Amino acid sequence: MNSCVMSRVRPATLEDLSALVALERACFSRDRISRRSFRHFIQRAHAVFLVAVEENHTLSGYGVLLLRRGAQLARIYSLAVAPEMRGGGRAKLLLKALEEAALEHRTAWVRLELHQDNEAAIALYQNRGYRPFERFIDKDEGFAEAVRMEKSLLRNLEPGDTPWPYYAQSLPFTCGPASLMMAMGGFFPELALDRSLELQLWRESTTIFMTSGHGGCGPHGLAVAALHRGYEVRIHTSVGKDLFVDSVRHPDKKSVIRLVESNFIDVLHQHDVNVQEEPMTLEEISAALEAGWAVLVLISAYRLSGSKAPHWVIVAAINHGFVYVHEPDLDDEKGQTSTECIGIPIPCEAFVGMMSYGKARQQAAVLLRPPRMESITVDEN
Template sequence: MNFIYRLAELSDVDELLVLENQCFETDRLNARSFHWMVSRANARLIVAQGDGHLAGYALLLFHRGTSLGRLYSLAISERARGQGLGQQLLAQAEQHARERDCAYLRLEVRPDNAPAIRLYERNGYRLFDRIDDYYEDHACALRYEKRIREHAVGVTRHVPYYAQTLDFSCGPACLLMAMKALQPERAMQRHEELQLWREATTVFMTSGHGGCSPQGLALAALRRGFDVGLQVSVQGPLFLAGVRSEEKREVMRLVHQEFSRELAQSPVRQLGNLPLDLHALQQHNGLALVLISSYRLTRSKAPHWVLVTGCDSDFVYLHDPDIDHSQQRQAMDCQYMPVSHKEFDGMSCFGADKLRAAVVLYRPVVAAIIPASTLSNHA
């Protein structure tokens, strides 16, 4: 059978539902999901049409601002199986991902889906992770990844992931991840996330709670025994222009002054040479929390902290602690996100004053004094 490949239309939803119910017993997409994927999502839904009917589909999701694509689902009708359609749909998905400037394509598959696993491994996908209790029936998922554009060998280190639990705690979440990577015996717990926020916040945004300044985060890491470097391109308290209340602005000035006084008497190193030299940082086993503008990721103009987990000649790899479910993101989509150096340079320059800020952590020179409540219960 010869197949025609095209992007799905809203008129295809009824046939897509038939395919979905035929191919999957659990975790099915419903009509509302298909409508979203076709008309509004940052996605491409590719269908294969043969003899006037849909024979299969491949659904791709894209992560805005990154070079990462995700093959969310691939389905083939019973009558079209055994004709190489899976191979052809996978090739179509990779081509569409390359057209969207993706360098990596990731996917999840059940361990008991042997034909799909053979298809992916035959096409160069490598197993890189396993997620327990992923599917509705509590089965685990195997995570596969393929580099679909040629590149230099990437360098990333294993960094545990922690999702921020509040809108304003991205900085503490990044700090928890960095400390855990450098000191594996640590636990990443919500009470410390909140404690770090209390120690490091200086900023009132236009409404609601404030976020954490680079100075506050650097001091919080220092108190926990880490070797710390600080890089800030703008002097004085940050983000004053976004606050209307003079009373709040005065609070920000006073807190910043106290942080500055503490930093002047501390061993925190002031780093120059903007922007941050990520390759040198990697060679010295440092981990950097970098302040970015979230606009390129979410179209929301707000300061946001991410953690750099590695880099190569093509990409910077990030852990983003913010899981934006409205954008069809899950925790696994926010880990080791590949971002081109050009894109990263743009997003790490915030606001009209072109602020660049980073907090760099290195392994403690001496054992840090860590409260017993923050340690994991390893035997």
């Protein structure tokens, strides 16, 4: 075994090109990275290229991490250690350094691809917390069986790290009620969070129509449902009454959404609810959390689930450059558990991009605090 006690990791430079080409030939018999590609990786701005160097300045390994602009996902493109230097921990040293570099670039996930027969490499990544998530046939490599693996560099919040309990929506259109229930449960832990309450909140706050299928819930409806239970509420939205009108095409459906939203807004005005037609900034959300508010934010769910539909989440925390959210949409078909949906870390820059919906870039947030001593009664007619 070759100890890597004296090995160090540094960024690759153009002076390393000849040594890198030689190392590539020693490590791989096919699909080798060319000198030109090595040069490109060294010079390109959106890649991290590190090398392991021995005390005698010889190059013993390298790792290439590709970053994706505007995304929180990075890919380990290649990682290699000289055959005569293997077994001394250099691969682990390089992998750890690549992960640290990924975190510095606000990357939450790292992925990679390996041939299924590369058992040593698979074991290395599994020992570092990577898990296989897809198996496929690599047509570029003689139809070889291959596996894709991934690792979350940021741990989700533990249930005890946030005051908001977790509740998974039981229907595709109840993300708003589920998020509202998590807020209510944080203020009153004894509150039973169940499907009965979920459906009751949905009936009180739905827009009737939205995109296809059953209607979801807008900020005004959710605020009225919270107001009905005596909560102090505030709303931030980038538009007034027409938040979801463009999500449907039929004129009658548009008319219904406008009428329902108008009724919600009238109730809020009757009770002097603070409705601001200004979207919230992350700084304002953070300040609201510090002041004891629960914050529900409408996002585009595309980066979370691939769906382009508007989607409600509750913000669990904001710190160290990340927004942590409880994701109410738990996908049992993909084997998800509540652990994966509690306190999901999202880089602040990415979350800002998610805080808008549709072509008009509409935004909305609902804030609530514990109810006053005497509950407010709202006329539901």
